[in-house]
Amino acid sequence: MVREWVAVIPVKRLSAAKSRLRGAVPAARHADLALAMVRDTVAAVLAGDAVAELLVVTDDPAAGDAVAALGARVVPDPGGDLNAALRHGADRVAGLTRCRVVLAGDLPALRPGELDAALAGAGRRSFVADANGSGTVLLAVPPGRPLDPHFGLGSAVAHAASGAAALAGDWPGLRQDVDTPDDLSAVLDLGPGPHTRQLLRDLGLTGRRVPAA
Numbered sequence: 001m002v003r004e005w006v007a008v009i010p011v012k013r014l015s016a017a018k019s020r021l022r023g024a025v026p027a028a029r030h031a032d033l034a035l036a037m038v039r040d041t042v043a044a045v046l047a048g049d050a051v052a053e054l055l056v057v058t059d060d061p062a063a064g065d066a067v068a069a070l071g072a073r074v075v076p077d078p079g080g081d082l083n084a085a086l087r088h089g090a091d092r093v094a095g096l097t098r099c100r101v102v103l104a105g106d107l108p109a110l111r112p113g114e115l116d117a118a119l120a121g122a123g124r125r126s127f128v129a130d131a132n133g134s135g136t137v138l139l140a141v142p143p144g145r146p147l148d149p150h151f152g153l154g155s156a157v158a159h160a161a162s163g164a165a166a167l168a169g170d171w172p173g174l175r176q177d178v179d180t181p182d183d184l185s186a187v188l189d190l191g192p193g194p195h196t197r198q199l200l201r202d203l204g205l206t207g208r209r210v211p212a213a
């Protein structure tokens with residue numbers, strides 16, 4: 001397959017990230033968990049065949065260093081909200097002439113083949129809904145189209161209403177974003193990537209259930 005996509009992953013400052021997940025691991029390791037999930041997401045994206053370049057939009061120095069070491073290019077956050085960060089990465093930095101795909105940074109069970117399969121079906125502006133169907137884990141646009149992101153509460157409906165096609169496929173790792181302790185338990189069932197797996201193992205959370213906050 002030709003490697004033609006530019007991927008963009010937004011990463012919030014780790015000290016503020018994943019607030020709904022607080023309590024799933026000791027407070028002193030919360031930022032480490034957020035970073036481990038980013039690392040696994042980035043590594044899976046770069047391991048696939050479809051993505052030629054990965055931009056990570058972040059102002060977090062530790063996240064920036066970690067993803068740069070994995071092969072991503074770090075883009076400073078322009079300020080504003082998540083959608084502003086995504087528009088900046090996809091439309092301004094990558095540019096409208098490229099195929100762009102934006103992904104959440106909290107997909108630690110993502111398998112490279114899932115992303116390749118989803119992108120193979122993304123001939124027009126398309127999105128992949130998250131596991132519970134209400135959110136969005138991926139939005140892809142062909143050259144010439146602005147990203148027009150509508151991430152946030154109810155984003156799957158918002159992306160469909162904006163004209164994006166919902167991609168159908170059995171991609172459990174791609175769809176499993178991690179917002180809550182239950183999501184982390186679902187990731188343990190699917191099999192997390194090595195960074196998240198090691199961190200949870202260090203904390204003794206190798207069973208299937210992660211205690212609720």
Ligand SMILES: Nc1nc2c(ncn2[C@@H]2O[C@H](COP(=O)(O)OP(=O)(O)OP(=O)(O)O)[C@@H](O)[C@H]2O)c(=O)[nH]1
Pocket residue numbers: 009010011012013016017018019020021057058059077080081082085104105106178179
């Ligand atoms: N660069 C950047 N990334 C963001 C911003 N807001 C969210 N993200 C990232 O977008 C992805 C999905 O965000 P959420 O699931 O809402 O993550 P979150 O805001 O850390 O989680 P909560 O605090 O629980 O809402 C994650 O990779 C976040 O790090 C932002 O303002 N700028």
Ligand SMILES: C=C(OP(=O)(O)O)C(=O)O
Pocket residue numbers: 082104130134135136137150151152153154155156177178179
């Ligand atoms: C921002 C989003 O992610 P989450 O639901 O994980 O906050 C979204 O799905 O649009």
